[in-house]
Amino acid sequence: MRPRGIGWRSPLIYPLKNGTEIAPLMISTTGALITRRSLLIKATSMALSYDVLILNLFHFTLLVAMSLTLVLYFINVYYSGKPIKEKTSVAWHIALILLNPCLILIDHGHFQYNCISLGLTVAAVAAILSDRDVVGSVLFSLALNHKQMSAYFAPAFFSYLLGKCLRQQNPVIEVAKLGLAVLGTFAVVWSPYLYSAEASLEVLSRLAPFERGIYEDYVANFWCTTSILVKWKRLLNMQPLKLLSLTATISACLPSMIQLIWKPKKSSFLYGLLNSALAFYLFSFQVHEKSILLPLLPASFLAMEKPFVLLWLTQNALVSMFPLLTRDKLIIPYIALHGLFILLYHSPGGRQHKKETQSSFGTLRLFLLSCFLVLHVVYLTIAPPRKYPFLFEAVIMLLCFSQFVVIFLYTNTKQWTPSKPSALSTEAKKHL
């Protein structure tokens, strides 16, 4: 591969069978690069002077630095074993992970720092996929210590690593190694607060504010949706509610965890992440709408295998966050980023194989999409009736919850059924 121009070697040059090299027209790359404008623009539209600008730039650089490097690490590991033909869609996959519209809207619009914990989680997943379990555990503990919401992924990590350890020759030593790594990381991060039990307990109590109640606002999870029929807050006290939600969450995670301990494979690990994150989102205590970011991350990892799951989950996530974004006055960025995501997903030449197994649900999907559209317009224009001031939020929540449950059941079944090798890789083998 000869260098070109300024001396930069394009990574997307492939040697063909007849010895020549070609570089594909960078449509997927251009799609990825061009839509990253939106990242920048949103980050800076809030800055009004240089000092605020520098704060935003710092925030943004952190995101770029972390996301780019860690995601590229993940992509490198994920595609290391795949045949060459699938690599043309790598850029598309990178773009879908990085340009998650929910992440952009929450981190840069609502303003949070989810990128750090999500980035560390990505790195942890990449480390585990490349069999560096100790490094993975350390990275995940760091992610946990940055934002306790990363605990959504904890069951998957735990059960996969446990399952893997049990298959080693000396399971006890393996478990001990990992346990030591995790405890060590925690000790290092918590060291300023470990001088007294009181200080650590104070930190812990701030981390889990149970007094806020089992749900707040209108988040599309089980407790909030069923509260239309069953008024949980009135029926039970805090203690029984906490226990109930704990049991519900664990029982929802259980199938996925059992599968991972029983057959710890790398592909099912990614599914496991998605399942445990969704289970936590649906059944956990005090879930916020923004927590939908967590299931979206493993869904974007699986974008090559199950592209439709990512698309549908992202669209539902965006719609479920719509009331929150309207309050933040982010309607136009919402429309623009939603549009850009759909365009990116359908970018010409983005993916080689499109196994659209959901074509039979075409009409149902269209119907739901039109429902969403109507809901958007209604929410923005019509005032709700005085008796039910949160009617439209409730309808949005109901629709999104139903879709999340469907996705949850689907991905759980997918984790249990052994994955077939992709059709394209078998064709590639035929050519060789």
Add this chain to the structure above:
Amino acid sequence: MNHRKLRHNSTTQNQNEQIPAASIPKTCGNQLYHFLWFSLIATCTKLLLIPAYHSTDFEVHRNWLALTHSLPLSQWYSDETSPWTLDYPPFFAYFEYFLSFFASMLDPTIVHLTDGLNSKSHLTILFQRLSVTLSDAVLFYGIYRITRKLDPKQKYLIWVLAVWAPGLIIVDHLHFQYNGFLLGMLLISLSALENGEDLLGGFAFAVLLCFKHLFAVAAPVYFVYLLRHYCRGGLVKGFGRLVVMGSVVVAVFAAAYGPFVYNGQIHQVLRRMFPFGRGLCHAYWAPNFWVFYIMFDKLLAFLLVKMGFHVKAPTASFTGGLVGDSSPFAVLPTITPLISLVLVLLSISPCLLKAWRDPKPSAVTRLVAYAYSCGFMFGWHVHEKASLHFVIPLAIIALKSVEDAKHYFFLSIVSCYSLFPLLYEAQEYPIKVLLLLLHAALMWFGLSSYFGAYVPKGDERSHSSAVVRNADFVIGWFGKSYLMGIVVVDICGQFLHPVVLGNKLPFLPLMMISIYSGFGMMYSWIWQLKWIIGSI
């Protein structure tokens, strides 16, 4: 969804041919779908820019909405309620009138003459920005039309260059103007000429002139080309065609200016359209020839003073008008609008000669782009925004050879950089820098892969756009150092200047940008001139 089936078919085709490139569909519907993809991405990005900075041009256009909506036609060009008076030709006024209906439906205050003054309400901003974004549909149609006959790889790359042009986004969607649809009309006219539909081309150009008279710089080229190409075939037939073309143009102008002639206002209209009170340069000097003239004048004055001669300090400024005998130049002769016009015509003459001797449809775009660059280099009171007039048409022909591609790569970066001072607020700094960097990266990858290792397949059609693919797309060390120099100039102007000099010499960073881009623009103009002289 049939577009998915089409893509699936083309991907299976490609798998059989063992090229893991993006599928190159052969069907027209598919290409339209891909073009829509490009234009929708551009539109979504423009939506994100709605709350960003906008200049006084925003209030100008809002005032014109109010003017045309609230006042009768006879008062459009004489109203003085706001300092932003109507100074575009009548078709643009009709366009604003058309928009004002929608504006009044959305919020009547927008179009109120006095209540809406300096209105920056959310609805006003939303309406104006959306009107620019939607009128870009004309630009998209123009780009689509002019690239219709090219092969798909060329098409995609040109779409990347033109649909996602950063200069246009900076001027139209941040600074706020309506250049998109005007350039679209220019491209429609050029595509008609390239197809041999001369009457349509002439008609579209006449319409364009009645929207913005600044486009009249290329009128001599159009005239000569149409005279030689359209009015052919003997004396009688040629004369007949001349009459036909002439009557079309006259009809268009009559539709535009007719009502004002009827009202006896044509003098007022012309006075508004051609304000001679303005100076040689805009407040921020456009990177054209006059920048060097001015700098040379100052340098000479400095040297002469050092050598002991007495040099009278100029009393007038470059941005003010010509008042009496006072001249803004210390040593060199004064430039008047007449001198500027003569220079423009002189520089266009090689192009006119070429159009006269060899009126080929495939060369029209290049000749018109050259005419606009001459107008930019030597014109009177030129805005830096005028560089868009030739950058966008040059994007269409950027892939005809490696030299063209290198020239375009260079020119678009320089012209985009010269537009930076339009956005002077801190919050737009990352936006404009990243727009430029993204565009440069896209161009780099796209052009390198197009001219580099791509091996043409056996059954490739080579159309009238004969492509030379032997040479590689490599920028020499001089070009590279100039482009890196842009980074240096910008860092000095943005960051070092406030630190080192504080508030002194506030015009210095702008002057640096102006002069530095001026070198690039001069190079581009000379390169185009050489090309045209070489092909006569």
